[in-house]
Amino acid sequence: MRVAIAEDGALFREGLVLLLTAAGHQVVGQVGSGTELLAVVATEPVDLAILDIRMPPEPDGGLTVAERIRAVHPEIGLLLLSHYAETHYLTRVLEIGTERIGYRLKDRIASVQVLADTLQRIAEGEIVLEPVLAKRLVEIPGDRTNSPLAALSDRELEVLRLMAEGRANNGIAQELFVSTKVVEKHTASIFTKLGLPGDATVHHRRVLAVLAYLRSARIDGG
Structure with a gap:
């Protein structure tokens, strides 16, 4: 799977790259802002984008960028990440779409198995929500x-x-x-x-x- 990452925390971003590579995925872009991610998906074939919800250029920039990606590239799967399981974030995610989309906590996907399972389910068209929130x-x-x-x-x-x-x-x-x-x-x-x-x-x-x-x-x- 070709994956693009937008995460403003450099250490966490590098960790995601390592996990994705270990799971057999190809990272086609790793950037620190939503603006840069939009440029990546506009120029590179991307199967799935991973976005930090709280990301520049605005407090919940990841959600805004996800909305723009879904509007222009509806075929791209989306995985929204956050440190917190918040109901208003879930509501926004459901407004973006109910297929090929996920909302998970950062500390819950810190293993190859969990991340790979999450991405596979999104790729198969599912909506994947954090169990603690459900x-x-x-x-x-x-x-x-x-x-x-x-x-x-x-x-x-x-x-x-x-x-x-x-x-x-x-x-x-x-x-x-x-x-x-x-x-x-x-x-x-x-x-x-x-x-x-x-x-x-x-x-x-x-x-x-x-x-x-x-x-x-x-x-x-x-």
């Missing part, structure tokens, strides 16, 4: 009586949490040590209980399920 979204504080999630069982909430990470049915099955058929049964029940449209594609319904989380979860994005 977990926070299901752990809704206070009374859940009036929440659309109130009708879900504990197991369905667990399935929905993994779905919110962007995992496919087989990935959820592996995490829960159950069969894919069991996961399919749970997801069908979740879609019905959340009132998601039956004529939507499976992937689109998964995204709607994630958005149902965001609407119903009373979470401090800090």
Whole structure:
């Protein structure tokens, strides 16, 4: 995979290069700003761009640059990185797109295996979200009586949490040590209980399920 990196921290940027190279990917550009990354994707064939969310020339410059890349080069996968799992960042990521995109914490991808898995899932068209954020979204504080999630069982909430990470049915099955058929049964029940449209594609319904989380979860994005 041909990967371009935009990260203003030189040490972390070099670390990413080493991890990507070890995973068999080709780094076609490593720059320190969003402006430089836009120049790279305009001149080099790039399969996936890795961007620091908090990057010059503005506080959340990585998100702005990701929006511009997606608008001009929709075929390029995007991986947004941050030190923090913040709900308002996730909302922005979902606004950029729900396919071939990811939002992960920097300290969670500091291994070849995790980074390679994340990039592979994005390349296959998935949305990949940080597990700690997906977990926070299901752990809704206070009374859940009036929440659309109130009708879900504990197991369905667990399935929905993994779905919110962007995992496919087989990935959820592996995490829960159950069969894919069991996961399919749970997801069908979740879609019905959340009132998601039956004529939507499976992937689109998964995204709607994630958005149902965001609407119903009373979470401090800090």
